Amino acid sequence: MTATTLTVRTDKLVVAWTDGTTATFPTIWLRDNCPSGLHPDTHERLLDLLAIDETPVLISASLDGNTAVLEFADGHISRLPISLMTAHRPGQPAVDAGDVPARLWRADHGAANIARHAAAPILSGELALKNWMQDTAEFGLTIINHLQDRTDAGVEIAELIGFLRATNFGSTFEVVNKPDPNNLAYTSVALPLHTDLPNQEVPPGYQFLHCLANEATGGGSLFADGFAMAVDLRAEDPDAFRLLCDVAIPFRFHDDSADIRVHRPVITLGSKGEVIEIRYNAHLAGIFDMPAEIMPAYYRAYRAYMAKTRDSKYRLTLKLKAGEMVVFDNRRILHGRDSFDPSTGFRHLHGCYVDRGEFFSRLRLLARKIDVAIAS
Amino acid sequence: MTATTLTVRTDKLVVAWTDGTTATFPTIWLRDNCPSGLHPDTHERLLDLLAIDETPVLISASLDGNTAVLEFADGHISRLPISLMTAHRPGQPAVDAGDVPARLWRADHGAANIARHAAAPILSGELALKNWMQDTAEFGLTIINHLQDRTDAGVEIAELIGFLRATNFGSTFEVVNKPDPNNLAYTSVALPLHTDLPNQEVPPGYQFLHCLANEATGGGSLFADGFAMAVDLRAEDPDAFRLLCDVAIPFRFHDDSADIRVHRPVITLGSKGEVIEIRYNAHLAGIFDMPAEIMPAYYRAYRAYMAKTRDSKYRLTLKLKAGEMVVFDNRRILHGRDSFDPSTGFRHLHGCYVDRGEFFSRLRLLARKIDVAIAS
Incomplete structure (x- = not known):
């Protein structure tokens, strides 16, 4: 024009x-x-x-x-x-390859329809990398399969996007049951749906969980689209939705080497009123401290969202196999797992995070390069 | 009680x-x-x-x-x-060692009164570490002196707090003039007061600049308390202050390997209306895109804050010496430097960041340990 x-x-x-x-x-x-x-x-x-x-x-x-x-x-x-x-017309923010509208999903999407991308093309070509990242940005959840059977094979793909986000658990982490756990992930109990580290000022962005072994009985993975649950709550109970947006609650993780806390709302909206972030982790929610006058209404709202996290309408379940990696937006997609019996086999996931900033920076660079190549 | x-x-x-x-x-x-x-x-x-x-x-x-x-x-x-x-009385958030009220300062504080702490006691004792961190949290700016003449001597102190915040410039960075710069910091020109990387979703928290050499003519360091300038603007021109809080502007950094952008306001307020963050970097501000109707008023507000960054009322100047390290809250304190003449001598700062989350986690752990020791 x-x-x-x-x-x-x-x-x-x-x-x-x-x-x-x-x-x-x-x-x-x-x-x-x-x-x-x-x-x-x-x-x-x-x-x-x-x-x-x-x-x-x-x-x-x-x-x-x-x-x-x-x-x-x-x-x-x-x-x-x-x-x-x-x-750059005033009042009309510039088109940005980093603005990827979320395509919401519920259980009827079907676990079989989660986009699967093979590792090899992503490792060898920027178009495959961009297509997989685009799917991951839109749906919030994809699976990479046919990874090599090496501990670092998943991390190497994450690093194609950008450097890893370090947390108090390190730059990478092992999801295995271990003695003296400082986190429920490191036990064999069921983990209800949650987002990781809502106690951080910015929780980790994209999470990568590379399955190295999953031979134990149980241990299936659960996923739900936190944005879809929020949007449905807004339609059903606007007052509850509003409280979850407006009232900051305490989140806290502490052990011998860290004590990391923030007050933040469960639902964060963007400038156009769209849901851009979910913080939901019943284990890391601190002691609620809003005024007593609004506390009962807040609990009702919080429980209404919690009820959705238990509702099969929203939940996809799958059992990761060795050589598969789930990749999901930890600030949108809730994840969890069934309990497993560690006596029946080994279960080992190798995990890491890459933040949204690095993710969308890479997507912008890829879009610019590939679009230029296509145009010329 | x-x-x-x-x-x-x-x-x-x-x-x-x-x-x-x-x-x-x-x-x-x-x-x-x-x-x-x-x-x-x-x-x-x-x-x-x-x-x-x-x-x-x-x-x-x-x-x-x-x-x-x-x-x-x-x-x-x-x-x-x-x-x-x-x-945990409802309506009264719990007392937290991480809540350190900012003690605002202006030029009349005097560069000579910036708190100076020697490196050795901090490296050997947790009380000295806590006292220095407490000063840094309150004033937003301290100096550590008598560092060893090794590139890593400053980073080692930063790592007493927590792991380093990585950015697209790496986990550590060298402030020296170099060919083909992708950032003005890597030239010898003057850098007006700014905060680093406001184009990040969360800009780096505490910044550490360890001076290894500063023999060139010029190259003095400038600092100003961005919170003090914001509070003064609120008193003088509440409408301008409000626009700087309410209107998100684009910030962007891009080079061949990164394109990192956000829309955020210059001033961010906390839940009690207190200033908790400043993003100010004239070089990284993108093309303003608010509606044309408010644009002239926004420019007036933005220029009013900009004028304060030039006002000697707010500015402390000092020339760092080899073996000194400035540590400051990059989300509060604006920093800059005078131009220097690279032909007259070498100027080399070694820098890194530790985020607010890790900083206040360490402060909570230290407070708990030291207060327990004092009480027992």
């Missing part, structure tokens, strides 16, 4: 586009984003915004091909690409 | 304390926090909150020394320590 006419007002430029819409650019925005103000190497902004007027006076504007040529009263001339102005 | 009387209502317990105040505990809270519901090893919550009534009926309550003995209609008997109830 390009511009058809430029209309000069003293303090703004009004651009009419070929699709019949218009956009208004205050003159200070035009000066702030003049390409002359960027460092040639780092592309960081060098312009001193305080060195220009609060409301620069625009005196003329003309089109020179795909560039707007703007003349200001102080003598400055800006040459702004129309493509820049199209992409 | 202990309880004097317990008053039973069907759906709540009212506790009168020795200081004359009372607190109300809904019965569901009493059951949710019954000590019988915790895992003996991990202290995680095992109680199934859905297995109890929405409003358990309390029938009697009595004091047994420092324990409240509560009898419910379903036959359950809870023994709740009064200390637990004192510490």
Whole structure:
């Protein structure tokens, strides 16, 4: 889309586009984003915004091909690409390959329909990597299969995206039953659906659980889409939904070497009111401390969400096999497992995390590279 | 403080304390926090909150020394320590060693009065470690001196707190001028006051800059308390302050290997309306994309904060010497440097970050250990 006419007002430029819409650019925005103000190497902004007027006076504007040529009263001339102005119309945030709408799912999606991607193509080609990441971003849950039988085989795929997110449990962790556990994951008991580490300021983003062995009786994996449960709660009981968004509750993990706490709501909304994060972990919820007046209503709301985590309507179950890795958005997808009998065989998952920041950075770079390759 | 009387209502317990105040505990809270519901090893919550009534009926309550003995209609008997109830009165979040009020400062504090702590005692004793961390949490800025002349000497102190926060620049970074810079820090130009990496979902918490050499002419360090500037702006221009809190702006860093973006406000407030985070980096601010109607007012607000970052009223300047390390809260304290002349000598800082989560976890553990030692 390009511009058809430029209309000069003293303090703004009004651009009419070929699709019949218009956009208004205050003159200070035009000066702030003049390409002359960027460092040639780092592309960081060098312009001193305080060195220009609060409301620069625009005196003329003309089109020179795909560039707007703007003349200001102080003598400055800006040459702004129309493509820049199209992409950054005020009030319309730029299109970003990192904005992947969540495609919600419930049990009727079927465990057999969880997207499966083979490890080898992902390791050897950026298109396969991008396609798998895109699926993972949309559904929040995918499975990689045919991994090599090496402890690091899953981590190596995670590291194609970016560096690992370290936590107080280390950069990688072993889900096996062990003596003196500091976390229920390290026992053989059932783990009800939860998100990991809601006690962190930002809980880990994408979680990778590579199954090295799963020979014990029991130990099936459970998953549910926390966004779908939240959206359904909003439809059924808007007051409960609102309380889960508005009231921060304490989350805490502590052992001999860590005591990590935050107050955060169970449901976090984005700027458009969409659900962008779930923190749900009955084991790590601290002692509720909201005022007594709202506490009974809060408990009702919290229990309503909890009830959904027990509802088979939302739950997919599968038994991971050696050589498979589940990858899921830990800030969206709740995960759990059935109890298992450690006397019947060995169960060993090797896990790690990569945060959302690194994930979407990689997706943007891949999209740019692959889209350029396709276009050329 | 202990309880004097317990008053039973069907759906709540009212506790009168020795200081004359009372607190109300809904019965569901009493059951949710019954000590019988915790895992003996991990202290995680095992109680199934859905297995109890929405409003358990309390029938009697009595004091047994420092324990409240509560009898419910379903036959359950809870023994709740009064200390637990004192510490967790609804509406009064528990006292936490991680809640350190910020002590704001301005230029009149004087660079000479920045708290200085010697490296050796911190490395050898937990009390010195705690005292230095406490100063750093309160003022947001301290200096450690007499570090050994080794590249890792500063990192070793950071790691006494917790693991390093990795970013797309690595786990540690070198502030030296280098060819083909992807960041202005890696040049010799002046860096105006800024916070690092506001383009991250959570910008790095505490920053450690260990000076290994600073022989070049120029290259002085600048610091300002971003919270103090925000609080002063709130007093002088509440509308501008409000816009900086309410309007998320784009921040972005991109090079060949990363493209990391967020929309966030410049000022973030905590639950009590206190300033808890500043994101300010003119170089990494993206192209503003708020609606054109509020854009001129936003620019005025943004420029008002920017003007404070140039105001000598807020600025401390100092020239780091080899063997000194500045440590500061990167989400509060703005830092910068004067330009330097690389032909006159070498300037080399070795840097790393430790996030707020790890910092306050360590402070809680130290406080618990040292307070126990003092009390015993």
